[in-house]
Amino acid sequence: MKKSLAIMAGAATLVLSSQTFAASDMDLWVGSKIYDRAFGRGCATCHDIATNPNLIKNIKDGSLSFSKFKETITNGKNAMPKAGAAIDAVGKKKGYTGDKAIKAVYDYLSAGGGKIKKPKK
Ligand code: HEC
Known part of the structure; x- marks a missing residue:
């Protein structure tokens, strides 16, 4: 009995922590705004040029981890x-700074980039 309770608690923790790490619609939307507007002209002005690293491709092929991205x-x-x-x-303006803001951009690119609709709430 004790053992099964412990297993259930472990499963509940796993569910909770995966929710904590999943990007919300707001994360993706703010990430897209940052990508479009940082430096006034956005990250894409440089990163859509073929000779510069393609961030979406590098995240998808596993060569650009979050820690390398952040660094x-x-x-x-x-x-x-x-x-x-x-x-x-x-x-x-949306309460995203530091790691939270960098993670939002990373999550946006991980999701494939493109246009993101503003979430209702
Ligand atoms: C002025 C042009 C320019 C702008 C603006 C720019 N980048 Fe870059 N970025 C580069 C270049 C060039 C490199 C390659 C650097 C190298 O490896 O020598 C790079 C590399 C990177 C890397 C490392 C990629 C890898 O696979 O190693 C990341 C992450 C990155 N940029 C993110 C961003 C983000 C996010 C923004 C917007 C906030 C941004 N960059 C804006 C030019 C730019």
Whole structure:
């Protein structure tokens, strides 16, 4: 009896934590706004050019983890400007700053990018 309770508690924890990590519609929408508007012209002005890294492709093929993504955003890399402040500047109106804002952009790109409808709530 005790053992089965422990197993049930473990299962409940798993369900809860997977909900915590799943991107909400709001996360995806704010992520799309940041991607479109950061630096005024958006990330795509550089990343839609074939010679620069294709972020969606790299996330999908597993070569761009969240920690590598965050590291490049935070510190910049060669022609890639530091983007933390630019991301916060767009995200903060919706309460997205720091890791939460970077994660929203990552989740948006993981979901394939494109146009996201503003969520009702
Ligand atoms: C001025 C052009 C420019 C802008 C604007 C820009 N990037 Fe970049 N980005 C680059 C270039 C160039 C690289 C490649 C850097 C290298 O590896 O030498 C890069 C690399 C990256 C990487 C690493 C990709 C990988 O697979 O290693 C990430 C993540 C990234 N950019 C995210 C973003 C995000 C998010 C934004 C918008 C907030 C953005 N970039 C805006 C030019 C830009």
